[in-house]
Amino acid sequence: MELLVDTPVTCLKGVGEAMAEKLARVGLENLQDVLFHLPTRYQDRTRVTPIGALRPGQDAVVVGTVAAADVVMGRRRSLLVRLQDGTGALSLRFYHFSMAQKTALARGTLVRCYGEVRPGASGLEIYHPEYRAQNADEPVAVEERLTAIYPATEGLTQQRLRSLVQQALAYLSPASLPEWLPENLRRHYRLGPLADAVRYLHQPPPDADTLQLQEGEHWTQQRLAFEELLAHQLSMQRMREQMQAQKAPPLPAPRHLPGKLLAGLGFQPTGAQRRVGAEISYDLQQSLPMLRLVQGDVGAGKTLVAAIAALQAIEAGYQVALMAPTEILAEQHFLNFSKWFAPLGIEVAWLAGKLKGKARTAALEQIAGGTPMVVGTHALFQAEVQFHNLALAIIDEQHRFGVQQRLALREKGINGQLSPHQLIMTATPIPRTLAMSAYADLDTSIIDELPPGRTPVNTVVLPDSRRADVVERVRAACLEGRQAYWVCTLIEESEELTCQAAQTTFEELQLALGELRVGLVHGRMKPAEKAAIMQQFKDAELQLLVATTVIEVGVDVPNASLMIIENPERLGLAQLHQLRGRVGRGSTASHCVLLYHAPLSQIGRERLAIMRDTSDGFIIAEKDLELRGPGEMLGTRQTGLLQFRVADLMRDNHLLPAVRDAALQLLQEHPQHVSPLLDRWLRHGQQYAQV
Template identity: 65%
Template sequence: MSHQTLDEIPVQQLKGVGPKMAEKLAGLSIRSVQDLLFHLPLRYQDRTRITPIGALQAGADAVIEGEVKAADIVFGRRRSLVCRLQDGTGTVTLRFFHFSAAQKNNLSNGTRLRCFGEARRGSSGLELYHPEYTLVSGQQAPMEEALTPIYPSSEGLSQQGWRKLSQQALNLVKPNTLVEWLPQPPQLNGSAVSLEQALLYLHRPPTDAPVGLLREGEHPYQQRLAFEELLAHNLSLLKLRSQTRAHGAPPFIGEDRLSDEFLQELGFALTGAQQRVVTEINHDLKQSKPMLRLVQGDVGSGKTVVAALAALKAVACGYQVAIMAPTEILAEQHFTNFGHWMQPLGLSIGWLTGKVKGKQRKQQLEAMLEHQVDIVIGTHALFQDEVQFAKLGLAIIDEQHRFGVHQRLALKEKASADIGHPHQLIMTATPIPRTLAMSAYADLDTSVIDELPPGRTPVTTVVIDNARRAQIVERVRNACSEGRQTYWVCTLIEESEALEAQAAEDTCENLQALLPELNVGLIHGRMKADEKASVMQAFKENGLDLLVATTVIEVGVDVPNASLMIIENAERLGLAQLHQLRGRVGRGSTASHCVLMYQSPLGQQGKQRLQTMRQSSDGFVIAEKDLELRGPGELLGTRQTGLMQLRIADLERDSHLLEQVKVVAEQLLQQHPNAVDPLIQRWLADGEQYAQV
């Protein structure tokens, strides 16, 4: 086997791997011996030394050895076998809730045991629950020689099984069996580390290994692998970018008539930031390669106007535009805005969501195929196979993190082959911390609208216990009696639309009873699109004083007269969502307030979140804090990319590696292109969202 590299040796060649085991391993993307080596321990246990019972500490794992002094069945709330163990320095209790008669007989007085487990405080001092143990005979039994690895596992694969498999894999590591795809090992913490060194060490760390560094993932050997993993992800996105750009796209040159007309009718001047971003977009649209640009703008910064100008550029050059939003309510918002702006310019707007059915749908699809519509706005329905455009030149995708990468890319298939790929403009009002943008969106150029339009008022945020609900109801009464409008947002921890709708209905009835003089409206995800639209319209036209809503109003709703926002159970929402909701007020010139109601007692994380909201209104500050509290998977929405299933790297901890990762990725693509696919394959085998796209 020696001449083969480890990625060429199937796991079936290892002892103990039959068809069933091979299937289980394949479920974890482990098919070769190399895959097995890259399945690294989550953490380690120290079984290399015996701890005297007298020195045991609560909460710590330890190996102890001693003599059984008593073993009795105790009938408390649960029947348990309780065993007292002594070693001359102290006594400890071993407690078993599941045991057999044979086990009880084995643990007789005078038996010598070696146990491993976590010491916890119990009713009679320190106790070990269900420790692993072996009977020790007279002579000295050998101790473990390295730290014991604990592997990520799934059903039917024991830790002992993992250790046996990984040991066999380690025994096959010989010089040149693991290919180093990096031209030179990265310099981390001042030293170069080879892949072989790193893997051998991390599967079996020596007894003197710095356990603290390993626990934090900051050991140079872990950092070496984290670097390569981040590099593989970065490369997969860059590869995707170059594949997309290789197809070419229609350049939009000249033709500013529609844009000029639109800006004249707009009634306000663009901010400096909007102008800068429009210039960046126009530069991209003139190229004969597809634009791949992400526009980030905080709540209310005017991204939609920027998108409208890009759309007009495409339409003026004879192309169609698709605008896709993640929810019906946001798509409706765009439909209203774009209709209001575009129809006076003589443009035709189409509408396509899952709810557009039958004859109406057929007509819409025909109109798109025959170029009778210039701009089509919709939801996921735009991805469906039968949806085709006559001449799609630009795809605008809002709140990209709600879609997967694949879905975004599916839109490019909607353009006819002769004109190349459509340009892509991705928008998000969820500010993305720089570390995430560099990794999750490595295939996109980034623009930031970092300036709010003049006349926006900062929103004052207060945090109040739900016990003071009556005061908040009074506050709503006062605000509405002065002619202002209020949102009351109901949140539920369950992701159930039905329960959420029910909670909103109950709250609405309750508030109507308490505030009979106010006009109260209700909006939730289970209502029909036209019902939602008419409630929103009534609220916009000041026909309603108070709007009770679920989080469906998170994005895109614009009512300048609404100046008070109440969010119930605010501790249950992530910072990004709270920031989005708060962005619904403060859109006019009246002083605006946001009240975050919470249910006591408040956990540590909930406390930090609400405190951040009170202290900052800067979306980027909030996003950084969100990343710290919740981690990248939740922040981007796990559907965003397979990227967030990082095995070793941690975007927050390892963000300092990203600059170097970026440089090395570009280097490899230009100077060592043959290393790119094997690296992607090594780290993303099944999760490779991108390279086959």
């Protein structure tokens, strides 16, 4: 029997070339694709509900006799049909109708209809029901199974999708959809047959537990979620194996440079920094490429740990590249590393997209000539950038770089042969749930203590009707010698949004706070302008900085102890936490004011309450994950990395430990099943795992 995955959709009735193209656009190319396009919900059309038993919000099949059909003139002209069945009366309302329709729904006509019951002006109503007239003597047609509602796409109606699925189900059998999970593994984890699960999900019987199906907790959904999470885990494992099949230059433990750096800084690393530093140092001494993710809350001192790792490679005679996602952050790193490394006699090169002409040529020559430390944006990935002997790549804020870009680093290694070690840093704490799945290819270290002298930030939540009080608070803080940030979430006025634009806010605050020196930075300014304003703020030439979220990462001004964030309800929790981390970097008590625009949604209220009540990045990350979902939180919506079809990381996180064990078992005992599984779940799974 031919496999579903090898059977094109063109074998189905009604699928010609044009329809096949339409289906291909949404990823439905073969029968397996069609059957893995699963319903999002179900309607129960298996029984007739008496009108007297209807409840608002219910979807129901109703049969009744037309008592009246009138055209009603309200705000919009509508056709109102009164239906009775002996137990009660119901109105059917049509806003789009023809006079022929009115005539067909004459008094005394028996009608079977289906739709959602709502409270209306004349009691319960169904708007635009699906309906048809019945003969009094013919039996009322009801469905034998629950009706599936599919993720709708342009040009594909529910009717069409159901018809395609119906036809595809005729081809479904254990032979056409093989089990790639061995029987002992399925028994161990109590996983039912795959073909049965797929059939059930398209055609649940009338007595199916609809609540369980709605929650995604039915055994059939869990069976598919398990297999999908397993495929994802295997792709990460395979990627890790491929990276570790390469060789990396082993870097001996350093004897001199880190000690000199610390002596010059005049402070000692925290216990957590030392522990993580030791883990990195051990990895770097191996001839396998290090793949390590370092998480640390805002201000935990990740940069120092990265600098010590860089010195291990430099002392061994190699080059180090540090990449950051934005020019502001890259520049910040460049200044930090230059300041730290100059006393050690180590040269630091700089490369960003904005470098042009002679300056760019000079930078490229420096890098190719072997300058030990190179800092830049992802311009460092470009083909023309040739390193002399790159042994360590440090990537800041990993979730802004795609997995593909990390893999491309191989080509930048020594002679394209030895792969550089990779150290990835993030100040966005990643919940364990997510790390186990999204970063299964990386070892993880956590810097879980803040350096002494960091003060917790006191957070208050206020409506923007209190704006005048907040402006006075800023004035008082700045006149006492402190500095403040005022963060806006848009650059220019937009009519739909109530956000105060940064430009307008800047002008208003300049007027209101005439005696203060106010600056403005936003993402549309030229990098040089931005850098100049940031420098003025750092040097305390400016007392108040009005900014968009470009200051989210990496900006370090210890004297800034007050931050106002306007419209915080528009930002994710992780982003709010990052922004708040720009204050509280000195010894003065620091404050963050979340100035929201009323009214707030329920979720909006919850989110701002979390920000007010905790400054623990991991708790915030867990909540962010619950409220926003993994793709949005990791910034991977675009990469497709976490676009699960059935699985849901929050709902199914209890499966992850078993999934990890199953992945190891499969790799050891049934390696030949790995590729078909990847093909099944990660449409282009092969390429993804073998970039």
